[in-house]
Amino acid sequence: MVRGTEKVREYLEEITEPIPSTILIIGRDLKIIYANPHYYSVAGKRAKDVIGKNIWNVLSASTIERMGLDRKIRDVIETGRPFEGGHAPGDRLGTFYFYKVRPIGDKHGDVSRAMILVEDVTELTNLEERLKESYGKLDAAYRELKDADKIKSDFISKASHGLRTPLTVISSYIELLEEKKIENLEKRKEITKILKVQTDHMIDLINDMLDVSRMESKKFEIERKKIDAKELVNDAAEKVKTLSDLKGHNISLEIPDDLPEVVGDRKRIEDVLTNLLTNAIRYTPERGKITISVIDENRHLHFTVTDNGIGIHRRERKKIFEKFYVGSSAKKEPGRMGLGLSIAKGIVEAHGGEIWVESRVGRGSKFHFTVPKE
């Protein structure tokens, strides 16, 4: 005949058998009264090594310490209030456990035992970590997209503003010409000239915007051919001569005869030089002195454009290479989109070179850029 308590135990085993968590019942003296089948299977222990033994002799000391089990068991038995749950890392690296300590009362309601429930939440924790990580990535991607979207809408708004002015001039004059309101031939010639200038201005703006957009989407491509730097500098100087003569500037070249060739995009590097020269001409009071020099340095050619113009304030020196940044002096001139130097920077960097400026307000500016020889 099976005794009642034995029956209860069997019944309990049957219920707790499929539970994939460890259940231990522990007395006030910290001795283990019961352990469920799951515990024996994961701990690889037999009942005789567990039942009636102190937890310090059965569980690992580090586990007891990490969970503060001894203290919690005593607290729960003392107060009758459960410890509702905590997380702790397991003995094996990367494992995590969730545990609860609940009081067990006798038929009089006196608490002399506690039940510990330990659940392996390693997988769940890892999942949570991965989820957190994915969320972080998602959040970063979202922010990046939002930033890109803002840059894009800024770009569209600035671009449309930049194009509206030349378009206004062009469309109004076409309307006037169409309605034959302007009969005078000289006047018509004058208008045609304005139309040409404004159309060229629009073409330049559109090309600049296209360059910036390609640079941003990393689709900016350059040719790689051998370039005669001396010829390139001469061509750039020739290109800006009319503009320079208008202000009575003197442009001088300092180029050694035995300059080696560089590899790159001739038209693009000439664009950089022309841009720097145009700025030098624009921001130097009449009859200024502008010098272009090229030095052969070990791995690259070092180009400089020096002027004795108005100079650039310290706080603007970095910003002038940002797109759409229009410096305080440039603001005085209409139609500036603030793309020239950002494109120059993009071109130089696409060649593997660097661009920078030195300047003193009221004394002048010196723009440098390098182009690697190979």
Next chain:
Amino acid sequence: MKNILVVDDDEDVQKMFKDILETYGYKVVQAANGKEAVEKYIESKPDIVIMDILMPGVDGVKTTKKILRRDKNAKIIVVTAVGKVGLEKDCIKAGAKAFIMKPFKIDALLAAIQKVSGGA
């Protein structure tokens, strides 16, 4: 003949306004910035002002207010390339009588001039 003060910092735009307006029988006075606009307004007492918004120094909204402070009956038409949301409201609040975006049809400009000068 009506007198129109055109305030715009772009030389070609100035010239364009002059050519349009003179073609349609208006007399044109020009100013390249806000400060000059106020001076020219006092000096020539124009019937209508065509006002750009983005200019170096004092912008078009502030210039509109400055002119209206000197003459509360000033008839100012804002003509701008700035497509900023809420700008039209700001201009009207500042006292401008009409708001036109660049580029515009000449008819629209002439209609606005007619409207603000009271159909005369």
